[in-house]
Amino acid sequence: xxxxxxxxxxxxxxxxxxxxxxxxxxxxxxxxxxxxxxxxxxxxxxxxxxxxxxxxxxxxxxxxxxxxxxxxxxxxxxxxxxxxxxxxxxxxxxxxxxxxxxxxxxxxxxxxxxxxxxxxxxxxxxxxxxxxxxxxxxxxxxxxxxxxxxxxxxxxxxxxxxxxxxxxxxxxxxxxxxxxxxxxxxxxxxxxxxxxxxxxxxxxxxxxxxxxxxxxxxxxxxxxxxxxxxxxxxxxxxxxxxxxxxxxxxxxxxxxxxxxxxxxxxxxxxxxxxxxxxxxxxxxxxxxxxxxxxxxxxxxxxxxxxxxxxxxxxxxxxxxxxxxxxxxxxxxxxxxxxxxxxxxxxxxxxxxxxxxxxxxxxxxxxxxxxxxxxxxxxxxxxxxxxxxxxxxxxxxxxxxxxxxxxxxxxxxxxxxxxx
Numbered sequence: 001x002x003x004x005x006x007x008x009x010x011x012x013x014x015x016x017x018x019x020x021x022x023x024x025x026x027x028x029x030x031x032x033x034x035x036x037x038x039x040x041x042x043x044x045x046x047x048x049x050x051x052x053x054x055x056x057x058x059x060x061x062x063x064x065x066x067x068x069x070x071x072x073x074x075x076x077x078x079x080x081x082x083x084x085x086x087x088x089x090x091x092x093x094x095x096x097x098x099x100x101x102x103x104x105x106x107x108x109x110x111x112x113x114x115x116x117x118x119x120x121x122x123x124x125x126x127x128x129x130x131x132x133x134x135x136x137x138x139x140x141x142x143x144x145x146x147x148x149x150x151x152x153x154x155x156x157x158x159x160x161x162x163x164x165x166x167x168x169x170x171x172x173x174x175x176x177x178x179x180x181x182x183x184x185x186x187x188x189x190x191x192x193x194x195x196x197x198x199x200x201x202x203x204x205x206x207x208x209x210x211x212x213x214x215x216x217x218x219x220x221x222x223x224x225x226x227x228x229x230x231x232x233x234x235x236x237x238x239x240x241x242x243x244x245x246x247x248x249x250x251x252x253x254x255x256x257x258x259x260x261x262x263x264x265x266x267x268x269x270x271x272x273x274x275x276x277x278x279x280x281x282x283x284x285x286x287x288x289x290x291x292x293x294x295x296x297x298x299x300x301x302x303x304x305x306x307x308x309x310x311x312x313x314x315x316x317x318x319x320x321x322x323x324x325x326x327x328x329x330x331x332x333x334x335x336x337x338x339x340x341x342x343x344x345x346x347x348x349x350x351x352x353x354x355x356x357x358x359x360x361x362x363x364x365x366x367x368x369x370x371x372x373x374x375x376x377x378x379x380x381x382x383x384x385x386x387x388x389x390x391x392x393x394x395x396x397x398x399x400x401x402x403x404x405x406x407x408x409x410x411x412x413x414x415x416x417x418x419x
Contacts, residue, residue: 003094004395005087005122006386007079008130009100011064012160012229012345013047014187015383016082018388019097024383026086030078032207034059043081051323054250055208056243060301065103066182067161072091072111076119083120086325095124095399097390099382101177102164106411113410117402118175119163124399127417131155131166133385134343134375136317140388145164146338146371153339154325157382158346158400160185163304163317165324167336169174177318183307188300189214191310195296203291205303206243209252213241214300216254219263231295237263239297242290255290286352301349337364339374343381347374 004019010030017024032041035058043301063075083089100109109127113209116122134155139148147153151170153164157163161182167174189211196203196210203210207301217239221227231237239260254260303309305316315323325336335359342353353372375381389395400413 002199003089004097004390005083005089005091005094006097006383008099008386009064009075010160010227011062011067012373013379014082015380015384016087017387018083019387019395021387023380027379028086030064030075030084031060031062032033032078033061033075040048040373043078043085044240046086052250054244054246056246057205060207060209064228066160068104068108069111072115076115079115079120082145091120091122095390095396096122096123097128097386097395099125099130099133099137099386100171100232101162101357102166102175103180103261107328108329109158109414110410113405113413114273116406122402123407124396124401126395126399127414128386129166130382131157131164132168132171132380133389134341135385136171137381137385137388138341138373138375146335147341150335150339152335153341154321154336155341156321156345156347157344158184158304158317159344160346163320163344165209165321166330166334167324169332170394173177173417174328177324179315179324179327181285181304181307181314181317181320182312183304183310183314185211185214186343187310188218188303188346191303192218192296192300195299196291196293200291209243212252213291215348216257217260217293218297218300220305220352220355222351222355224298224302227298227348228295231298237297238294245289297374301352304352306354309315317356318363321356321360321372322363338371342372342374343378352405379381 004307006017006019008015012030013027014030015024015027017026026046028046029044031044033044033055034041035053035055037054041061061074063069063071063078067073083091098116099121100112132157134157135153135330138153139151142148153168155166155168157166163183163186165179167177189207192214193203193206193210227237240255243252243256303307305318307314307316325333353374357370365371400416405413
């Protein structure tokens with residue numbers, strides 16, 4: 001059997017490594033960036049290496065936009081660097097397991113196949129649905145669960161570009177029932193940039209910094225009206241994010257992380273907070289090089305439950321899930337509600353699971369149980385499922401070889417990957 005490379009090619013992050021391993025070799029941003037200190041675009045380093053490059057106002061180029069590959073030349077450049085400089089593999093003697101977003105259009109699929117076989121020269125390819133890989137991994141991890149016994153699950157994948165609710169049965173996605181919200185990590189970061197720029201200082205060019213601030217400080221509100229009242233007393237929920245100064249520190253950081261996380265322990269105490277006090281919002285001190293965040297911390301993830309806040313005429317997350325389940329056979333519905341899996345980096349917002357369950361319960365028939373599980377690592381869940389599939393004895397027979405691709409073409413070969 002040839003070397004098998006598992007590549008979870010997300011819009012935000014690429015996870016890549018050898019099939020059969022528990023963790024990928026590298027997790028890198030799927031982009032090129034140009035810091036102010038550089039005249040050319042650079043390849044990002046793997047996330048686990050501590051680089052001191054100042055990313056303040058860095059320009060970004062991404063090959064994937066809104067979930068779809070729009071710049072194949074840029075993607076080829078990023079993949080080539082990944083394979084040669086980080087993974088140290090030779091594509092011509094390797095098989096590739098590649099993930100692809102649901103409902104990908106044929107032209108994108110064709111371009112992807114050309115990249116894999118013609119530009120990089122892989123010997124064989126298998127294209128997998130990310131959500132089916134999550135199902136496979138969780139079923140193997142929980143052999144006694146309902147998910148494993150029935151081989152049914154509803155995978156809620158909240159990633160960089162989209163949020164999908166995908167019913168999976170026996171590792172196959174039920175395509176007609178897939179529902180999507182056009183919101184993901186990128187939209188959340190952009191919304192945070194807008195809020196901060198409107199209220200304090202202009203950070204519209206600070207994609208990397210605001211992404212970091214979002215990941216460290218944003219959380220899902222369990223009671224929006226109460227938290228909005230509490231946020232008026234800024235000291236209760238306020239957190240300060242310090243921007244890089246280019247001298248003593250080249251990365252942003254949270255000023256007092258213990259104080260910033262105090263909201264988690266407030267719980268019911270928030271109800272007894274002095275909510276009548278309306279604090280005056282201080283204007284930003286341009287000399288301090290820091291940002292105070294108050295209600296931005298929960299208003300950003302709130303858009304996942306209320307997309308109308310961003311002017312989007314789409315259902316929120318709970319209703320999206322109900323629509324996906326309702327599109328399936330009635331026999332499957334009670335099982336799907338008991339096997340909801342949260343995956344993707346944007347499910348890491350604290351309290352998301354609790355809020356989702358609270359919103360789902362009134363929408364689901366009383367005699368159905370609702371059980372939501374979060375993956376141990378929502379960012380690596382898809383890759384680990386791919387690694388598991390790549391190590392199965394049937395994997396090679398599932399792949400399309402380079403010879404088959406050259407003989408039959410992309411469209412006919414794609415029928416092999418029956419999703």
